[in-house]
Amino acid sequence: MKILITGSNGMLGTDLVDLLKSRKSSFDPNLEFIEAPHEVLDITLKDKVSEFVSTHTPDIIVNCAAFTNVDKCETEREAAFNVNALGPKYIAAAAKECGARVIHISTDFVFDGNGNRPYIEEDQTNPLSEYGRTKLEGERNIQNYCNSFLIVRASWLFGHNGINFAAKMLELAERNKELSIVTNEIGSPTYTPDLTEALWSLINQGCEGIINVSNDGSCSRYEWAEYIFETMGYTIKINQIKSSEYKRAAKVPLNSTLNCQKFTTLTGIRMRPWKEAVESYLKNQK
């Protein structure tokens, strides 16, 4: 099996490459993978994507490339559209040409967050931000332009190789005794090493369609930060604020928790609770 990973230098891409390296050395010498970081393959360049894919003839393309700065997407709309919507279209078309399957990563931000239960895959999408809108357009392009695809919607990613909420909390805790954190944004934190294991299972089982994957359970931003500080033994006074009091360019969903039952039914795997994932993150974070 030959796997091409776009955006392989990002937070998720780096962990996916690490997982494939360990699988190849310990279980599967026939596993081949091609790392394509941004500087090697810009997914917004249609001809380059087509040429790269036809040269390497992968069986599977995992698209980890994206414009992920949610607030910047509001002001850099064209760039966000090119990466999040057009890039997936070019990847899908190139994959169709060479018969490859596409595994595309999407987001809980395709939903408006007004629901009062975790979102299932079939729920109505209604993104509130440019990031969400461009990612949804990317999903549609994957669905429309390739023959075989899996779209994995994940949420609130945190890992060791990128900017994320958990890393920001650790950084802020070093310099502050008091912080204000939002209580009414609810979601499912997802540890990128856990997500890569989930992707590996989905790839091996040939799953298709749209599937939600996050760590088990949900919390508010406040509860997430509080658990990080508690586990680290930090004494931080946390002021509880509402999302509306935290000024940012993008509007974000208030409840974007994902229901991952479909993932569990298909793979037999239940993702571990988010608190356990946070503990692993804190233990392994340098």
Ligand SMILES: NC(=O)c1ccc[n+]([C@@H]2O[C@H](COP(=O)([O-])OP(=O)(O)OC[C@H]3O[C@@H](n4cnc5c(N)ncnc54)[C@H](OP(=O)(O)O)[C@@H]3O)[C@@H](O)[C@H]2O)c1
């Ligand atoms: N982060 C989250 O909380 C979150 C939540 C739900 C879903 N997701 C989704 O999960 C996936 C992985 O996210 P992540 O957190 O790993 O993001 P990330 O750390 O920002 O990684 C994205 C990667 O894409 C690359 N990239 C940007 N523009 C590109 C282009 N034109 N061509 C090729 N590569 C390009 C970036 O390279 P440069 O840095 O060099 O530009 C970076 O290496 C994305 O699809 C994202 O939408 C993320």
